[in-house]
Amino acid sequence: MLRKTTHVSLRALLSGLLLAACGGVPEAGLAPAAEPLGTAEAAMCSGISVTSLTLSGISTYQGEMAGNGGWAVSPGANAVRLEYYVDGALRSTEERFGTYNSSTNTYQGTWYFSTTGIACGSRGFVVKAVPMIIDSMGNRTTCSDSPRSLSQTVTEPCPTPAVSLHFCYRYPDPYTASTVRCDASASGGSGTYNVFWRKNSTGAWVQGQWTQFFDCAYPSNPPPYNSYLAQTQFQVKVIDSAGRESAIQTSSTFSCEIRW
Structure with a gap:
């Protein structure tokens, strides 16, 4: 009996030494296996x-x-x-x-x-x-x-746009045409432009293009009795994407024949 007891104790001791040599640690020292990610x-x-x-x-x-x-x-x-x-x-x-x-x-x-x-x-x-x-x-x-x-x-601050009226002239024949062509461009301001034109300073503004055409009958010679000459100017302005309005540019004066 004594030899058997000694043999069991020696085996337990050897098992413990082998566990330690292989890196084993007591169960109480193990990290929890289910530790949540990100802890x-x-x-x-x-x-x-x-x-x-x-x-x-x-x-x-x-x-x-x-x-x-x-x-x-x-x-x-x-x-x-x-x-x-x-x-x-x-x-x-x-x-x-x-x-x-x-x-x-x-x-x-x-x-x-x-x-x-x-x-x-x-x-x-x-x-x-x-x-x-x-x-x-x-x-x-x-x-x-x-x-x-x-x-x-x-x-x-948004810069104020500026419009340029390059020229207005009778088109296509400067001596007989009953159409006036006006060309304009703009600079400054913000974004895109909306172009507006009108006849004379009291006319209504109408949205148009950079090149705009107006009716303006060439004066007859001699003028008929049922007509008169209207001294007409053409004006342009632009409004940019920010809602800022340019100064108004005005053309030279044209004589447009008006009949009744």
Whole structure:
């Protein structure tokens, strides 16, 4: 009996040594097999936030918007993900690694934004910062639960459009034609133009084209008794997409024969 008991104890001892040599650990030290995905990331982001987000300036000029500012994150984070919005639409994103501040044990940095194709008028700008952790292997953890954002309205006055009346002349024969042709163009302003024409300063405006034709009977010689000559001018203006109206341009005076 004594030999059997000793033999069993020796086998148990050898089994334990073999388990230890193969890397085994007591059952109580095993990590839970069903640990939910993302638990480690959530723990890593605990208490991390963007502590400061500043805007040094933002402006628009001739369709380009540009601005810059600074950011800082709480201890544990060392970078930010930045999102830039114009009128609610996401225009660009970027990630920026910070500069370490030993006195506060935190990271901080700057941001810069620039884009083109911005219409004149009032535009809404938003910058959003989300804290990040970037480790020495380049692995990135974005802590989306604690972002910070700021907004500002940016206004660039829309330039007033200008219309040019190049010429008005009888068409096609300058000596006999009963039609006057006028040609115009425009510049400045915003977007596209709507062109409007009228006869004389008291006539009604009618939307037209860059080239517009008017009835203007050539005077008879001698004039018939049932007619008179109307001294007529032709005017043009444009209105751009922003609703801004140009100054009025007026042609030279034409004599148009009117009969009754």
